[in-house]
Amino acid sequence: MSFSTHRYLLMTTDPVHIGTGGMRLGRVDNSIVREPGTRLPKIPGTSLSGAIRSYAAYRYGKRECAGQGVEKERGKGHCGQLTCPICYTFGSIKGDNANSGVVSIGDARLLLFPVYSMVGPVWVTSPSALQDFGIEDESVEGNKAKWNGVTNQGHLNLGWLMVEKNDGDWEIPEKLPGSVRNRTVLISDKLFSQVVNSNLEVRTSVSINPETGAAEDKALFTYEAIPRAAFLWMDAVVDDYRKGELWKNGGIIWKAHKELYFPSFS
Incomplete structure (x- = not known):
């Protein structure tokens, strides 16, 4: 069976702010994402997926596969190789070709x-x-x-x-x-x-002028954050629609490409 669900318990090690976008009237200027029904804070699965992909790409020395794969004009972006664990797991975009990944990350909910x-x-x-x-x-x-x-x-x-x-x-x-x-x-x-x-933690910050690197005048704002040491949980769904074709027969295909693409992990 190629479909499976894995549950993970997460702990915040620093305050976490995933904003809703834009300034709002209320206790703070920038509020965080919440569940519509309960009004409880959450971390969207899209935010987690991007962070996890970036960490995995860094871990395997494949930083070009960390982004969205749209920098083809500058010779960057996803490698698109079927033997790349980053592109295989999270999906890839290379030129006009796009492949979906085999892992879906759910929202992290408060526990x-x-x-x-x-x-x-x-x-x-x-x-x-x-x-x-x-x-x-x-x-x-x-x-x-x-x-x-x-x-x-x-x-x-x-x-x-x-x-x-x-x-x-x-x-x-x-x-x-x-x-x-x-x-x-x-x-x-x-x-x-x-x-x-x-x-929730309320933090104060100031906008930075990208040209001067200094603080913008009258640009002080506040924002909410989930505090350190909060525990959340999320589900990761693995749907290997390719049925692990690269890892069949003892991973012969993967092992054949491992030294070529990832010599530091051979």
């Missing part, structure tokens, strides 16, 4: 969001966020919260919001990252969206 509290940092999640990730049958009452080991008190602040503890312990799912399992707080879907959006 655990870091929030400041009086007892230190905690990571909030919700029943729907857990269910989408594959963890079923978790629930919480109204505007209350569930936690284990975070504090012995019957209430906990999540940024500006104070919540009461829901009766009964929360059986923290094993699938959650071990580094944050004992500091995870379960809140309702309604509160989750409010807590996340009110605790």
Whole structure:
């Protein structure tokens, strides 16, 4: 079977801003991409696919295959070789020939969001966020919260919001990252969206004049960002419609071209 789905857990190591484009009235000038129904931040699969392709091309020493393949006028762009792991995996455009890739990257959706509290940092999640990730049958009452080991008190602040503890312990799912399992707080879907959006990082920047390299006059702006140490998940779908033809018979075709195209990895 050539079709398979692989799920990955991601952690932000720096603030992440994927903008919606243009300036808007509101809390910040440049807002980030959100799910239409839940208003939760996300990272579009197209943004991830481009970054992953660029990293893979750098890793294999094929930087010309990292872009969009439209720089043919200057002798650059995708190599278009069927034996190139970058072009084979992500697709290629070379002249009038175009081939689709065998991997599709889905949106990265929020699972655990870091929030400041009086007892230190905690990571909030919700029943729907857990269910989408594959963890079923978790629930919480109204505007209350569930936690284990975070504090012995019957209430906990999540940024500006104070919540009461829901009766009964929360059986923290094993699938959650071990580094944050004992500091995870379960809140309702309604509160989750409010807590996340009110605790996004707001950063200030200034536009740069491309000709002078100096700051533009009166060009100060603010933008939202998903903070460091947020956990998201994504699915990668592999649909090898070529049925791995280059890797059949022990990868004879691939091995024959490996030294030619990638001598540093022979």
